Amino acid sequence: MRELSFTVAAREGLAEEMARDETVFVVGEGIGERGGNFNTTVGLYELYGPERLRDTPIVERGFVGMCTGAAMTGTRPVVDFMFLDFILDAMGELINQTAKIQYMSSGRLTMPIVLRGCIGIGGASATHHSGNYYPIFAHLPGFRVALPSTPRDAKGLLKTAIRSDDPVLFLEHKSLLNTKGPVPDADADELIPFGRAAVRRAGGDVTVVALCLMVNRTLEAAADLAHDGIAVEVIDPRTVAPLDVDTILESVRKTGRLLIVDEDFAPAGIGAEISAQVTERAFDELDAPIRRLNGLQTPVPYSPPLEAALVPTRERIAAAIRDLVAE
Amino acid sequence: MHAAAEVADHTGLELDKNRLLALYREMLLIRRTEEQLARSYQKGDIPGACHTYVGQEAVAVGVCARLRRDDVVFSTHRGHGHALAKGVPPREVMAELFGRATGCSRGRGGSMHLFSPEVGLMGTTGIVGPNILQATGAGYSFRLLKNARVSVGFFGDGAVNNGAFHEGLNLAAIWDLPVLYVCENNLYATEVAFGAATRNTDVAERARGYGMAGVAVDGNDVLAVAAAAEEAVRRARAGDGPTLLECRTYRTRPHAEGMRDGGYRTPAEVDDWKRRDPIAALRARLLGSGTADEEEFAAVDAEITAIVADALRFATDSPYPDPATATAHIYSDG
Ligand SMILES: Cc1ncc(C[n+]2csc(CCOP(=O)(O)OP(=O)(O)O)c2C)c(N)n1
Numbered sequence: 001m002r003e004l005s006f007t008v009a010a011r012e013g014l015a016e017e018m019a020r021d022e023t024v025f026v027v028g029e030g031i032g033e034r035g036g037n038f039n040t041t042v043g044l045y046e047l048y049g050p051e052r053l054r055d056t057p058i059v060e061r062g063f064v065g066m067c068t069g070a071a072m073t074g075t076r077p078v079v080d081f082m083f084l085d086f087i088l089d090a091m092g093e094l095i096n097q098t099a100k101i102q103y104m105s106s107g108r109l110t111m112p113i114v115l116r117g118c119i120g121i122g123g124a125s126a127t128h129h130s131g132n133y134y135p136i137f138a139h140l141p142g143f144r145v146a147l148p149s150t151p152r153d154a155k156g157l158l159k160t161a162i163r164s165d166d167p168v169l170f171l172e173h174k175s176l177l178n179t180k181g182p183v184p185d186a187d188a189d190e191l192i193p194f195g196r197a198a199v200r201r202a203g204g205d206v207t208v209v210a211l212c213l214m215v216n217r218t219l220e221a222a223a224d225l226a227h228d229g230i231a232v233e234v235i236d237p238r239t240v241a242p243l244d245v246d247t248i249l250e251s252v253r254k255t256g257r258l259l260i261v262d263e264d265f266a267p268a269g270i271g272a273e274i275s276a277q278v279t280e281r282a283f284d285e286l287d288a289p290i291r292r293l294n295g296l297q298t299p300v301p302y303s304p305p306l307e308a309a310l311v312p313t314r315e316r317i318a319a320a321i322r323d324l325v326a327e
Numbered sequence: 328m329h330a331a332a333e334v335a336d337h338t339g340l341e342l343d344k345n346r347l348l349a350l351y352r353e354m355l356l357i358r359r360t361e362e363q364l365a366r367s368y369q370k371g372d373i374p375g376a377c378h379t380y381v382g383q384e385a386v387a388v389g390v391c392a393r394l395r396r397d398d399v400v401f402s403t404h405r406g407h408g409h410a411l412a413k414g415v416p417p418r419e420v421m422a423e424l425f426g427r428a429t430g431c432s433r434g435r436g437g438s439m440h441l442f443s444p445e446v447g448l449m450g451t452t453g454i455v456g457p458n459i460l461q462a463t464g465a466g467y468s469f470r471l472l473k474n475a476r477v478s479v480g481f482f483g484d485g486a487v488n489n490g491a492f493h494e495g496l497n498l499a500a501i502w503d504l505p506v507l508y509v510c511e512n513n514l515y516a517t518e519v520a521f522g523a524a525t526r527n528t529d530v531a532e533r534a535r536g537y538g539m540a541g542v543a544v545d546g547n548d549v550l551a552v553a554a555a556a557e558e559a560v561r562r563a564r565a566g567d568g569p570t571l572l573e574c575r576t577y578r579t580r581p582h583a584e585g586m587r588d589g590g591y592r593t594p595a596e597v598d599d600w601k602r603r604d605p606i607a608a609l610r611a612r613l614l615g616s617g618t619a620d621e622e623e624f625a626a627v628d629a630e631i632t633a634i635v636a637d638a639l640r641f642a643t644d645s646p647y648p649d650p651a652t653a654t655a656h657i658y659s660d661g
Contacts, residue, residue, distance in 0.1 A: 023471070023472070025471060051470070051471055052471070054502075056498070057497065057498070057501075059494040059497070059498065061460070061490060061491065061494060062460060062463075062490075062491070062494025062495060062497070062498055063498070064460075065457050065459075065460025065461060065463070065464065065491060065494070065495065066460050066461070066463045066464035066467055066495070066498055067464055067467075068457075068460070068461055068464060069401065069449075069460060069461030069462060069463060069464025069465045069466075069467070069468070069478075070464035070465065070467045070468045070471075071464070072444075072449055072461065072464070072465065073399060073449070073464070073465040073468040073469070073478075074468050074472055075467070075468040075471050075472065077464075092454065092457070093457055093460065096453075096454050096457065097452075097454070097457045097461070101442075101450065102656055102657065102658065102659060103435060103656050103657050104432060104435055104436050104440045104442060104450065105432065105442035105444060105450065105656075106432055106433040106435055106442070106655075106656050107655070107656035107659070107661075108442065108444050108445070109442065109444050109449070109450075110659050111659070141654075141657045142657055142658070144658075164659070165659035165660075166658050166659050
């Protein structure tokens, strides 16, 4: 299989969908001729011109509301926020309008809109360019939330997102953008379904659910622990709304132990939800309390040593797994 | 008091007798439906909010008379009039306010969330502002799809100091989108006088700041509204861009049913506007010009009375939605 970077793979997915369906258009700041701050649209303006690669003024609320109206009337907008942090200016539109209109119209209107942006802590981006925010959207009825961790998933999940008639948050961790991995040929037209977790590594001693960038870190930690005879099963949910709890339960029934690793905050987060659901459905099969390892709950600081203090590392993940296995 | 700026006159709109009577009929349908809703509210038959459109009928009717069925309307919390004028059956409006399964939103919406995409009513809204942006987006779709449809956003004076107004109008102007922005300036947002909310109470004049056409009309004159809308719709369909149309009008009932209506305006002011009633004005005009006679108006009145009575019966007799469907339609697959 070809090796592509995360960014190139996602861009290929967007390009394929734009070629396939001429109602798909992109809006954002610098996504036209410039090709996007994160190279999300390089080469597409030349093919599709300004109406489908629409550079906007700096009006996040405005273009989200506009794209909500567009999605109700026959087109399929892809909103490129650059940094997801900028979505916060549009939260009223998203929560009160975008996510609710299918329901309020009793299913007679659809809402095919993709909201994409870069997330994550790293690179001394500081607090206005490091947000994760996905638990907010997973909490609310109406949204789908995709958190790809590999180039193949980035492409396949983005294609699914664009073809979906629901509002989809498609979130790309900045530290994943240049990572490489195998991606099927363009003519494979691979769509990765929502709500289906991937088992990234099989193992019988402990289950670790890891999100987004944490999948890679956990796989590194799992490789380290294998030398000590600890067999870790690593699960990547790929989407947190819908959340594939069945795959997690199947693993927990085998291992009896569960750790959830998430760069985002612990309180009211995805790990809390997974923990609650597993406890409700498989309490008797647990051999130890469910553990979480999260980023610290704080605005993100700038200085590298402060920033690094926030995020679970390979070593901290390995230590958390050891502790859990020893319970 | 409305701003002193020049109000466009409406010479030039040629309408035959049938169309003139249709305007009258539509306005009367809204008035009688609203009056029935107010009575039903007082009886306790409407479980939620009810903002009536009484006094402003000429705006919805004048604008929607110039639209095609496949043009779209994005309305406000005060949206019953827009819904009826766009063609939502009175039965479905009434049943929705009664919370019934047969309502235009199947009981999910009530007064502030009327949806009927089949006739181009893309929603009323409980939040002031977003519909301006959505109307802009429909304009974007129509431009991209090259289909010559037009999008209309209705909103009150209360919305024009909100960021959605600024962002939406600016986007439509830079891309020449086929959108008609209709500000129904009824002088108050709930109980806040427009003059207390802005230094410049001339809404139409703001269009110049965005580089788009701006027109102010007497919003109680349905022919003036229709003429201005005709020009704006023509401009939009021709690809010549959006228009801001300020219709100067007044709501003669309280902000919402069940609210007191004192303190912020005087009874004399309300009475003064009641004398400028848009429905009575059109009737007097058509009688005066000999276009229609008393008998014809009596026939329309009887027809509307029967339609509203039928809508009420329909709403009262309709079932409530099945509680098992409370979470249906959150997502497109069910
Ligand atoms: C964002 C938001 N803030 C506050 C409200 C509460 N509210 C409902 S109607 C209204 C006044 C609206 O005035 P205007 O837009 O002039 O319309 P009118 O009621 O006069 O028709 C307010 C403040 C709301 N619905 N949405």
